[in-house]
Amino acid sequence: MAVLQMVLLLCVGISFAKDSCSTNVNIYAELEKLKNMDERIEKLEGTLDKVLSENVALKTTVQDSQNKLKSLQMENEAKKVAFSAGLLESGSGNTGPINTQKTLVYKKVFSNIGGAYDSNTGIFTAPRKGAYYFRFYGHCHGGTTMAVTLLKNGKTQCSLHSWKPASNSNASNGVVLTLETGDQISTQLWANTWVYDDPASYTSFGGFLLFPM
Template sequence: MNALNLSNVTVKTLQNIPPKVAFSASLLSSFGPQSVGPFHNGLHTLIYEYVFLNIGDAYDTNTGIFTAPVRGAYAFRVFSKAFGSPQRAVTAGLFKNDQHIISTHGHQASGFISSSNGVSLLLEEGDQMKVNLYPGQWIFDDGEHHHSTFSGHLLFPM
């Protein structure tokens, strides 16, 4: 009877386990309603402070930037909320390596307004994803209810 060498099987199996990458964060970590913006000097990268999940540590809470740890297909979602205003809207864009990919946008004269968008992308290792607020626009969050969020996860490596 031949013996099975399990140590080689275990090592080979561990090498084929895909990395686990997922994050979800809300704009504000402090309680109480607050608007961020408007900023008038170009695009403003939003830093989502309240982290629900950051498996793989690919989301940087100091910069608001997600960096792909491996080449693969990723899914991202952006949810934005703001107060209605005749002068400004909520317009935030998802950027890959400083290239615009998708936006959330909403504008109305009064009341709350919400917008969301999502996309799946092929990212190379080291590609960076971030959400930028457009000049003159604003976004709202509340550290208790977490209205404005940025999330992403690895669907599968390539």
């Protein structure tokens, strides 16, 4: 009987030892899993920080690109300068003659891109420095004298002229000018001469920016 009890105790002890060893092995395995999980979390945190940093850099790049695009659009808009106008807004008739020079005010505006031409004064004011092209036309009837000058800041640049033609006469002239911001261009009818206009806009004035400088 005593021997049987010893055998049973021995078996129980062996079983307990096995269970204990098995428990220890599981604890080590779980600890190893936790360690691996910590390492993966650290890697994920590092990746997340990198992604967030790249996202901030991307937002900055996008904002810079938007600012540059806006600046280019504004610059492109500023380059759009062009106008064209006929002398009479409606009807027909002569302008002149009078005994002094007269600034011609072209009332029939076909286009005024950039708003640099003033139909109240007949004066074009350069909105920016650049090379500009201007063209002006005049028409007169037979037996009358026509003479028109293009002025830059009040100084003669070029003119057109027709002296008492036998029948109706047309004349035109054009010029490329380098203008500073604020320079003014206008046309002026000579004293004791006249020009004619009607809905066909025979007498007209126009110009545009070739390129900024």
